[in-house]
Amino acid sequence: MRIKLHVWRQSSRSDKGRMESYELDNVVEEMSFLEMMDTLNEKLTVEGKEPVAFDHDCREGVCGMCSMVINGEAHGPKSETTTCQLYMRHFDDGAEIFIEPWRASAFPVVRDLVVDRSAFDRIIQAGGYVSNHSGPKPDPNSIPIEPNVAETALDAATCIGCGACVAACPNGSAMLFTSAKASHLGLLPQGQPERFDRAKSMVSQMESEGFGSCRNYAECEAQCPKGISIAFIGRLNSDFLKASLVEPIDRRGDMKAQ
Amino acid sequence: MNRIQTLYNSIIGKKVIAAVTGLVLFGFLLGHVAGNLKVFTGSTEQGIPHIDEYGQFLKVAGEPLLPAGALLWGARLVLLTSVILHITVVVQLAMLSAEARPVAYVKSKKKAASLPALWMMFSGSLIAGFIVFHILHFTTGTIQIGEFEHGYVYNNLRSSFSNPFVAGGYIFVMLVIGIHLNHGVWSMFQTLGIDNPDRNKFLRTASTALTMAIVLGFIAVPASFLFGLMPEAANYAHELLTGH
Numbered sequence: 001m002r003i004k005l006h007v008w009r010q011s012s013r014s015d016k017g018r019m020e021s022y023e024l025d026n027v028v029e030e031m032s033f034l035e036m037m038d039t040l041n042e043k044l045t046v047e048g049k050e051p052v053a054f055d056h057d058c059r060e061g062v063c064g065m066c067s068m069v070i071n072g073e074a075h076g077p078k079s080e081t082t083t084c085q086l087y088m089r090h091f092d093d094g095a096e097i098f099i100e101p102w103r104a105s106a107f108p109v110v111r112d113l114v115v116d117r118s119a120f121d122r123i124i125q126a127g128g129y130v131s132n133h134s135g136p137k138p139d140p141n142s143i144p145i146e147p148n149v150a151e152t153a154l155d156a157a158t159c160i161g162c163g164a165c166v167a168a169c170p171n172g173s174a175m176l177f178t179s180a181k182a183s184h185l186g187l188l189p190q191g192q193p194e195r196f197d198r199a200k201s202m203v204s205q206m207e208s209e210g211f212g213s214c215r216n217y218a219e220c221e222a223q224c225p226k227g228i229s230i231a232f233i234g235r236l237n238s239d240f241l242k243a244s245l246v247e248p249i250d251r252r253g254d255m256k257a258q
Numbered sequence: 259m260n261r262i263q264t265l266y267n268s269i270i271g272k273k274v275i276a277a278v279t280g281l282v283l284f285g286f287l288l289g290h291v292a293g294n295l296k297v298f299t300g301s302t303e304q305g306i307p308h309i310d311e312y313g314q315f316l317k318v319a320g321e322p323l324l325p326a327g328a329l330l331w332g333a334r335l336v337l338l339t340s341v342i343l344h345i346t347v348v349v350q351l352a353m354l355s356a357e358a359r360p361v362a363y364v365k366s367k368k369k370a371a372s373l374p375a376l377w378m379m380f381s382g383s384l385i386a387g388f389i390v391f392h393i394l395h396f397t398t399g400t401i402q403i404g405e406f407e408h409g410y411v412y413n414n415l416r417s418s419f420s421n422p423f424v425a426g427g428y429i430f431v432m433l434v435i436g437i438h439l440n441h442g443v444w445s446m447f448q449t450l451g452i453d454n455p456d457r458n459k460f461l462r463t464a465s466t467a468l469t470m471a472i473v474l475g476f477i478a479v480p481a482s483f484l485f486g487l488m489p490e491a492a493n494y495a496h497e498l499l500t501g502h
Contacts, residue, residue: 006364019364072367079369098365105360170371172358203270212358213269213351215375216445222370231454237270238451244265 001027001093005040007052008100010109017109019098029089033076034059034066036088053112059084061225064160067167068113069100074164074223082162082225102167106174106209117163119209120177124161126205127198128181130190143189156184158226168223171212176220178206179236180228186239196243203240269354270449272347277446279340279347284443286337287435288468291475297415297488298478305492306499307412314409314499345386352379374441381438388431409499412491419483428480436473443469 002025010017024043027036034056041051057065066083070076076086091097099113107115157180165176182202185191191198214233221230265271293316296309320329368376394400395418399408403424404417419425443465447453453461482488 008364017361069363069365072363072365073369100363100365103359103361103363105358168369170359170368170376171355173355203268207269210358212355213273215351215355215378216441216448217368217371217375219368219371229455230448234448234451234453236451237273237449240268240270241265241274241451244268244271245261 001029001088001091003027003036003088003091003094004096006096006098007040007112008109009052009112010101011050011111013108013110019100027088029087031088032059032084033068033070033086033088034084053110053114055114056084061085062160064162067102067115067117067162067164069098069102069167071098074102074167075162075225079222080225080227082160085225102163104163104166104172104211106172106211107163107166115163117161119211120161120163120174122209123174123178123202123205124181127194127200127202128185129194130185131193132190145189149187153184153187156180156187156228156232159184159224159228160226162225164223164225165220165228166211168219169212169214170217170219171215173214173220174206174209174211175214175233175236176224176228176230178202179232182239183232183235186235196239196247199236199239199243203236269351272351273449275343275347276351277449279344280442280446282336282340283344284439284446287439287472291472294479295475297412298482301492304498305494307491309411309415310409310499313411341386341389345382348379348382372441374437375445377437378441381434384431384434385438388434409496410491415479416483416488416491419480420486422484425480425484429477432473432476435476436469439469439472440466 002023005022005024006019007022008017009020022040022044024036024040026039031039034054037052037054044051055065055067057063059066061082061084064082066075068075068083070083070086075081075083076090078086078090101107101109101113102115102117104115106119107117110116159177159180161177161181163174163177166172166174169176182198186195186198216230216233218230221228266275293312294309296312297307299308301307302311316330318326374381391401395403396414399406399414403421404414406414406417419428444453444462447457447461447465
């Protein structure tokens with residue numbers, strides 16, 4: 001099949017960047033989207049041009065590295081699918097395809113389609129952990145967990161941290177990522193000790209990274225390759241509210257009766 | 259107090275303030291539309307339209323426990339504060355969000371965002387402008403359309419809404435309010451963390467139903483006057499209403 005590509009090219013962080021167009025005529029329907037990109041890069045290399053830089057790693061939909069906005073949608077037109085799992089058969093022959101990097105001030109473009117997503121790592125560092133004892137190994141499954149709760153936590157844990165939610169959100173908000181990470185720990189008994197501090201510190205880190213605010217469009221959920229629900233955003237809102245207004249800051253101290 | 263300030267400074271806190279002030283304004287709209295329906299209930303034996311009586315009641319409500327007008331001005335203060343806070347936090351968040359996406363996509367596509375949700379800033383601005391106009395029109399009488407006399411609510415409505423442009427304008431703005439509420443009311447539940455998959459359908463249906471009830475209730479008044487369905491009110495002395 002034959003396709004026309006419009007790809008964002010930017011040589012460095014400071015470069016202004018622009019869209020460039022390429023024609024590819026040796027595309028096969030069985031190719032994955034990234035294999036098509038490899039074909040483009042081979043062609044560019046042979047022509048003595050700079051190949052397009054793009055992030056990729058596992059190419060089986062679990063690592064969260066591939067990050068392209070394809071025809072205006074994060075990870076392209078197929079729902080609950082990462083770019084690497086998108087195939088050229090999902091496009092028509094002669095299709096015109098626009099490929100852009102994630103757009104957010106918190107995700108600066110490093111080069112072409114590669115963005116720096118370390119803002120997500122810093123949100124995780126701020127609260128995406130649980131405290132463990134360093135003593136003897138506990139028996140497996142020694143903490144009872146209600147199955148529905150475990151399943152919900154697992155739903156949240158399917159977040160691969162790719163950043164599609166930020167790319168998809170008209171406001172560049174990272175609420176879906178932050179809420180999925182805060183919820184998958186906050187739902188489980190092991191995550192209770194830090195639950196409310198986690199909500200506060202992860203949200204605070206998210207804010208200082210310069211992500212936008214959530215306006216309940218649910219665009220993140222629709223474009224999330226793992227279909228993570230905005231129910232987790234509501235949960236984080238609720239935990240953050242409790243942490244800010246209800247939960248005691250200091251539980252110790254004197255009290256008088258009246 | 260420290261906690262409130264921390265909350266105010268956070269993105270989620272600002273959203274919560276928008277949600278809570280939105281709830282106050284939504285409550286006001288419910289009361290407002292219920293009061294408006296007094297237009298349809300007729301007049302007293304002395305010929306005073308019920309809506310005029312209701313207007314007078316609002317002015318003196320709370321007496322003698324509170325000085326005259328105290329409750330009215332108290333409510334106005336709460337509403338004004340809510341409107342100002344609602345607009346302030348929303349504008350702050352919009353500015354923040356604009357900074358979060360400095361380079362726009364060449365091609366962008368919406369998969370889930372509803373049009374009412376995307377139009378919130380537009381519908382909100384229109385409503386803010388309307389509130390100012392509406393107060394100058396029917397409360398202070400500064401903007402005179404047809405005849406206007408303080409206290410004669412029914413006649414003022416009749417005089418203004420028999421003009422098709424005024425009635426049409428009001429009906430249009432009510433539809434805009436409906437669009438704003440359609441997203442806003444559900445959004446409040448989500449922001450406060452009250453919504454979840456179990457309740458989602460109920461909350462969304464309830465939000466839409468209440469919104470439609472409010473909008474239809476509001477539209478009924480200008481529409482009825484416009485189509486000449488409303489009888490002329492009898493002349494009555496203003497003293498009958500105020501009692502002095």
